[in-house]
Amino acid sequence: MPDGSIVQPEKALPAPVTLFESQKNIHPKAVKGYYRRLKTLTFTVLLALFFIAPWIRWERGGDAPAQAVLFDLTTPRFFIFWIEIWPQEIYYLTGVLIFAALGLFLATSLAGRVWCGFGCPHTVWTDLFVWIERIFEGDRAERIRNDKAPWSPRKVMRKAGKHAGWIALSLVTGFGFVAYFTDAPALALDLVTFQASYESYSFFALFAGMTYLMAGWTREQMCKYMCPWPRIQGAMLDEHSLVVTYRADRGDNRGPKRKSQSWDERRAKGFGDCIDCKACVQVCPIGIDVRSGEEAADCINCGLCVDACDSIMIAQGLPTKLIAFDSLAAQETRAQGKPYVWTLIRPRTILYGLMMLVIGGAMAWSFALRPRLDITVLRDRAPLFVTLSDGSLRNAYTFKVANKTRQARAYTLTVAGVAGAEVKVIGEDESTANQTHAALIAASPDSVATYRVYVTAPRSSLKEASVPLTFQLVDSANADQDSHDSVFMGPAPGR
Incomplete structure (x- = not known):
């Protein structure tokens, strides 16, 4: 520079660091075991x-x-x-x-x-x-x-x-x-x-x-x-749950083993049984390394790494189960030199088992007693009731009967709860449908039959504007029956 100052060369900017890594294809290796x-x-x-x-x-x-x-x-x-x-x-x-x-x-x-x-x-x-x-x-x-x-x-x-x-x-x-x-x-x-x-x-x-x-x-x-x-699933695990584990106390320190190296020489240098062959990683369908610790969120407990590691241990003339289905409690107990017996019956297994027993039993009981006949009744809301020429009151209902059998059924419909009440099914043969205390309806196999039903009662039988009314349906040939509670509406007392 003309003024004699020294110009420092510009420093190269560091390469940007990215937190994104493209997904790598995982090619699991075939394994036997x-x-x-x-x-x-x-x-x-x-x-x-x-x-x-x-x-x-x-x-x-x-x-x-x-x-x-x-x-x-x-x-x-x-x-x-x-x-x-x-x-x-x-x-x-x-x-x-x-x-x-x-x-x-x-x-x-x-x-x-x-x-x-x-x-x-x-x-x-x-x-x-x-x-x-x-x-x-x-x-x-x-x-x-x-x-x-x-x-x-x-x-x-x-x-x-x-x-x-x-x-x-x-x-x-x-x-x-x-x-x-x-x-x-x-x-x-x-x-x-x-x-x-x-x-x-x-x-x-x-x-x-x-x-x-x-x-x-x-x-x-x-x-x-x-x-x-x-x-x-982490919330369902405890220290006694069997998961795929790596015995670090036996395998570490890990490193490759030369063919000329004896196991005594290797152990003298502080190495364990794991020869770092990565066979467990190569067969894993998820691509994880089970030796890095308990992979609760990724390991699917398929056990393929157990087969791979066992084959390597056999080839090396060492005991198997360096990687095995084991519990954390078992590893800690063995590390203390104590025997461990896996406990199947634990508080959480008892709880889950009892809940399954209760729910399964309730479903089986409900299914064994499920009716082959089911009825629903919907009362018309407009109008609430109709006054006939003789002064009696009539309510209209939509009546549905579900026949859950594979045979056609004929039923007898009656009502109870209102004195002198008579029931009529619209569309019935007039020879049998004149207002009586019972009506005949039919339902095809495995179907829902829908009927329009009128219930008529004397005004004198109503002491209140709303009186409980029960529909009763009976199949006398098969002893199937069902009932449904509804109401019969009329004018308010004194009107």
């Missing part, structure tokens, strides 16, 4: 039940659907073998959901997220999609190399085959879901011949598309970020 066999058996049973159930036939007689498990939204009825649930019995569905939730709480208190690892539909279908991916693209190392390799005809063919398999499984799954809501054989024929309804095609495409998206693309992201259960 006890928990892998258990998962395969569980998945096979669950998938067989899902796909076979809509095809099971169950004759109910008449024009009733012959599908064993059918959630018919057009009738609407829920058919589950011999059980038929009507819309007004939706409380049974509420009871089933509560019972299932308590069962999930109980399972979690015993063995952590064992439901997520073995029974969750997302886990089942994701495992199937990974199996298809492994068929076309190979195991973990080969899939990783294939993803990093430039596009080539071979890579395109492998990717295309994988996605074709995914789409085929998604289409079969979409059909499986829709088949629970309409007759399965008829649905299959209508879909193939393009004669299915718009609703059938819409829900078929929806279920197939969501299966392809969730099991093929989101995978572990569903478990980590979308499912609320990982954030809730």
